[in-house]
Amino acid sequence: MLNLGYCKGSMSTASSGGVSDQFPAGLRVLVVDDDPTCLVILEKMLRICLYEVTKCNRAEIALSLLRENRNGYDIVISDVHMPDMDGFKLLELIGLEMDLPVIMMSADDGKNVVMKGVTHGACDYLIKPIRIEALKNIWQHVVRKKKKNEWKDLEQSGSVEEGGDRQQKQSEDADYSSSANEGSWKNSKRRKDEEEEVDERDDTSTLKKPRVVWSVELHQQFVAAVNQLGIDKAVPKKILELMNVPGLTRENVASHLQKYRLYLRRLSGVSQHQSGMGNSFISTQEATYGSLSSLNGLDLQTLAAASQIPAQSLATLQAAGLGRSTAKPRMPMPIVDQRNLFSFENPKLRFGEGQQQHLNNGKQINLLHGIPTTMEPKQLANMHHSAQSLGSMNMQLNAHGDQSGSLLMQMSQQQSRGQILNEATSSQVPRLPSSIGQPIVNNALASGVLARNGLAESGRGTGFNPVSQSSSTMNFPLNTTAELTATSFALGSAPGVPSLTSKGMFPEEISSEIKGPGGFIMPSYDIFSDLQHHRSHDWELQNAGMTFNGSQQSNSLQSNVDVASSVLAHQGFSSSQSNGQGRNISAVGKPMFSAGDATDHVNAQSLGQPLNNFFAENLVRVKTERVPDASLQTTLFNEQFGQEDLMSALLKQQQQQQAGIGPAENEFDFDGYSLDNIPV
Amino acid sequence: MERTRLRRQVALTRQSLFDQGFLDEQFIQLEDLQDDANPNFVEEVVTLYYRDSARLITNIEKALEKNSLDFNKLDGFMHQFKGSSSSIGAKKVKAECTLFREYCRAGNGEGLPHLSVQGLNGFAWIHTSCRCTRTFQQIKKEYATLKRKLEAYFQVVRQAGPAETACWPK
Numbered sequence: 001m002l003n004l005g006y007c008k009g010s011m012s013t014a015s016s017g018g019v020s021d022q023f024p025a026g027l028r029v030l031v032v033d034d035d036p037t038c039l040v041i042l043e044k045m046l047r048i049c050l051y052e053v054t055k056c057n058r059a060e061i062a063l064s065l066l067r068e069n070r071n072g073y074d075i076v077i078s079d080v081h082m083p084d085m086d087g088f089k090l091l092e093l094i095g096l097e098m099d100l101p102v103i104m105m106s107a108d109d110g111k112n113v114v115m116k117g118v119t120h121g122a123c124d125y126l127i128k129p130i131r132i133e134a135l136k137n138i139w140q141h142v143v144r145k146k147k148k149n150e151w152k153d154l155e156q157s158g159s160v161e162e163g164g165d166r167q168q169k170q171s172e173d174a175d176y177s178s179s180a181n182e183g184s185w186k187n188s189k190r191r192k193d194e195e196e197e198v199d200e201r202d203d204t205s206t207l208k209k210p211r212v213v214w215s216v217e218l219h220q221q222f223v224a225a226v227n228q229l230g231i232d233k234a235v236p237k238k239i240l241e242l243m244n245v246p247g248l249t250r251e252n253v254a255s256h257l258q259k260y261r262l263y264l265r266r267l268s269g270v271s272q273h274q275s276g277m278g279n280s281f282i283s284t285q286e287a288t289y290g291s292l293s294s295l296n297g298l299d300l301q302t303l304a305a306a307s308q309i310p311a312q313s314l315a316t317l318q319a320a321g322l323g324r325s326t327a328k329p330r331m332p333m334p335i336v337d338q339r340n341l342f343s344f345e346n347p348k349l350r351f352g353e354g355q356q357q358h359l360n361n362g363k364q365i366n367l368l369h370g371i372p373t374t375m376e377p378k379q380l381a382n383m384h385h386s387a388q389s390l391g392s393m394n395m396q397l398n399a400h401g402d403q404s405g406s407l408l409m410q411m412s413q414q415q416s417r418g419q420i421l422n423e424a425t426s427s428q429v430p431r432l433p434s435s436i437g438q439p440i441v442n443n444a445l446a447s448g449v450l451a452r453n454g455l456a457e458s459g460r461g462t463g464f465n466p467v468s469q470s471s472s473t474m475n476f477p478l479n480t481t482a483e484l485t486a487t488s489f490a491l492g493s494a495p496g497v498p499s500l501t502s503k504g505m506f507p508e509e510i511s512s513e514i515k516g517p518g519g520f521i522m523p524s525y526d527i528f529s530d531l532q533h534h535r536s537h538d539w540e541l542q543n544a545g546m547t548f549n550g551s552q553q554s555n556s557l558q559s560n561v562d563v564a565s566s567v568l569a570h571q572g573f574s575s576s577q578s579n580g581q582g583r584n585i586s587a588v589g590k591p592m593f594s595a596g597d598a599t600d601h602v603n604a605q606s607l608g609q610p611l612n613n614f615f616a617e618n619l620v621r622v623k624t625e626r627v628p629d630a631s632l633q634t635t636l637f638n639e640q641f642g643q644e645d646l647m648s649a650l651l652k653q654q655q656q657q658q659a660g661i662g663p664a665e666n667e668f669d670f671d672g673y674s675l676d677n678i679p680v
Numbered sequence: 681m682e683r684t685r686l687r688r689q690v691a692l693t694r695q696s697l698f699d700q701g702f703l704d705e706q707f708i709q710l711e712d713l714q715d716d717a718n719p720n721f722v723e724e725v726v727t728l729y730y731r732d733s734a735r736l737i738t739n740i741e742k743a744l745e746k747n748s749l750d751f752n753k754l755d756g757f758m759h760q761f762k763g764s765s766s767s768i769g770a771k772k773v774k775a776e777c778t779l780f781r782e783y784c785r786a787g788n789g790e791g792l793p794h795l796s797v798q799g800l801n802g803f804a805w806i807h808t809s810c811r812c813t814r815t816f817q818q819i820k821k822e823y824a825t826l827k828r829k830l831e832a833y834f835q836v837v838r839q840a841g842p843a844e845t846a847c848w849p850k
Contacts (some may be wrong), residue, residue: 037729044713044721081759107763128764129706132713255849 026138028072031151032062032090033079033105038128041079045132059085067213070098074142074662078112080106088120089216095121096263097214099149101141105130167673212252218245222256231264693833702826707769723834729768730827736761737820744816749809751787758784770826776819783811788821
């Protein structure tokens with residue numbers, strides 16, 4: 001149906017089925033570089049490769065060449081640094097207007113720049129000086145793109161009704177087939193996008209109407225309008241009104257908006273994938289957990305095969321988790337890493353690198369895909385309902401600050417129920433790694449709520465030596481002010497629950513309304529429990545009491561400080577060892593459950609620099625070896641950290657409120673209270 | 681006989697450029713690109729490089745004359761210069777460019793986490809500026825030396841005749 005015209009002209013020999021002998025001779029390459037020396041060398045190299053070369057030294061020229069002859073080129077090679085237009089901008093525009101593969105090149109081999117290229121949609125990144133060997137291979141990008149589009153066409157020719165099921169199935173396949181099959185994963189994603197907008201696309205691809213040339217300025221106006229409206233609320237009519245450009249029609253805007261959305265999704269696809277890779281990187285680093293790490297290899301499929309988890313649950317998991325694009329790359333991630341991500345990866349994700357911020361927009365779109373943006377608690381509960389039997393959820397929601405508190409309460413409640421259900425399911429509770437949301441940086445008042453939940457348990461044998469671990473972390477970066485004063489919430493909890501005896505965990509997160517540029521971190525009250533079954537009820541009551549305490553604590557804190565501060569709550573829980581009733585429960589997690597909560601409180605000027613990362617690690621070790629009968633030791637460790645940087649950044653507000661912050665001597669430090677040795 | 685002597689001289693001169701670290705393998709890439717269509721490709725590219733980079737050198741000189749160094753700008757210029765230099769295989773020039781860019785980054789506070797841009801104290805800043813200036817002198821020296829050497833080399837190549845340029849000992 002859609003012929004994107006890659007096979008026109010000299011490329012026509014390379015038709016869909018096979019590749020001719022001449023191919024890739026005659027590949028039409030557009031080279032853009034402001035450096036004449038490089039340009040001449042590149043041109044020569046490409047000619048020796050028998051490609052058809054067009055060179056230009058300005059990005060604007062390249063763009064107009066491409067616009068004049070949309071089907072005139074197969075691939076673009078562009079320098080990153082150019083005086084008239086940043087190479088990434090060109091890349092973005094090409095990605096937006098024509099679906100051409102673009103290779104970026106630069107003498108700059110910094111990881112950040114390369115990453116930026118990839119996340120902007122470059123199909124390759126070549127480091128100068130370019131060697132001819134690298135250019136001999138570039139045709140593969142053309143073929144890859146072409147194949148992708150063929151697949152897409154194929155998909156579109158099917159009926160839309162069928163498409164839904166098929167797509168679901170294929171995306172599952174993509175999830176399980178291989179750990180890093182970027183191609184298929186992206187393909188399925190692309191297809192999904194295509195299907196959704198198949199009608200519109202057919203309209204726009206015909207190009208019969210007079211086409212508006214989207215200059216850089218016009219596009220920037222457009223992006224500004226979209227950002228102002230919010231990507232999900234941006235409708236062509238409103239964008240048109242905001243842009244206020246004479247001659248521009250609603251249809252023009254609609255078409256451009258649709259391309260822009262596709263583009264954003266493509267980008268977010270890439271970034272998602274990266275995140276997934278990052279996670280697995282962490283996982284290898286954290287392979288110090290002995291037997292646990294050996295369990296990491298288990299994925300849900302395996303578990304399903306072993307009938308450790310009801311098929312129904314698995315299906316629900318797929319529907320709830322995998323069905324959303326956010327969860328895909330992370331499914332195999334072991335739960336052990338949840339905590340580590342929380343303490344290590346998380347700040348980086350949020351503020352570590354400039355490109356992250358750049359991506360935020362795209363990510364947000366993707367993550368919110370299929371999820372209503374302003375989510376009512378009820379809706380959330382509904383969503384949760386589907387996930388609750390899994391005890392694992394992945395949710396990224398975009399809510400207003402004052403809403404998030406109640407939402408999260410719901411979330412955590414749902415979650416704890418899920419956990420219990422899981423335990424009821426079987427004696428060997430599979431680990432259900434959940435996924436981690438991405439940070440959101442919002443321009444205006446909307447706040448991003450990042451939820452990280454990991455619940456997992458793993459059991460071996462019949463539970464006599466169960467080794468289990470579960471962690472649940474929640475993390476809320478909130479941006480509340482227009483000037484991007486970032487406020488982050490980190491709610492962390494990492495309880496360790498020996499699988500057989502424990503009766504669940506109840507992370508309760510209480511978040512408060514944010515006033516001003518403050519970060520407010522609430523502890524989540526995780527309770528490590530090592531209980532016999534019949535004790536659990538009492539214990540729950542205990543838990544409720546503690547949660548109540550906690551919320552009081554935080555409320556008082558809030559009122560004192562008026563939230564012009566960043567408060568870091570930090571908890572470390574160790575698991576416990578107990579010898580009770582003939583059971584040998586060794587909780588591997590003893591040194592493990594030191595949950596490092598990091599909070600970044602970054603003002604706009606320091607945004608992008610990981611300056612204010614606190615990795616506070618507290619390790620609370622609880623040993624319950626003393627009583628064979630079940631006894632609970634719970635330690636809540638609640639600390640607030642202030643740092644000088646932070647202080648100086650917030651000096652003004654703090655001065656006004658120095659008087660009564662917290663129950664401790666230092667305004668940002670107060671000793672946590674700990675509840676020790678609570679017999680249950 | 682004379683021809684053979686010249687050829688040998690070409691080979692020796694060329695080898696010495698590599699041996700003394702003036703050129704790297706990228707230069708061989710250029711030589712490989714030389715064919716019937718462009719029998720003097722290497723020389724053409726080198727000439728183009730020297731013509732174009734003169735502009736960059738001037739820009740950098742001007743930027744370094746300023747009282748307050750704009751390290752971002754300097755880094756940008758040097759990035760371009762480094763890109764061109766690496767494309768022709770000017771090994772020593774490229775190495776000095778890399779050094780220069782490191783100082784630019786230091787001047788920007790990058791790579792020194794305890795120093796922010798504003799926080800770079802007077803001494804460190806002046807120190808960095810001096811290192812930039814000194815490195816740039818070194819760059820210009822290497823750049824000029826290479827130019828002289830290459831010019832001499834191409835002269836011998838031309839004397840030896842076109843056949844020589846088309847087939848380098850691989």
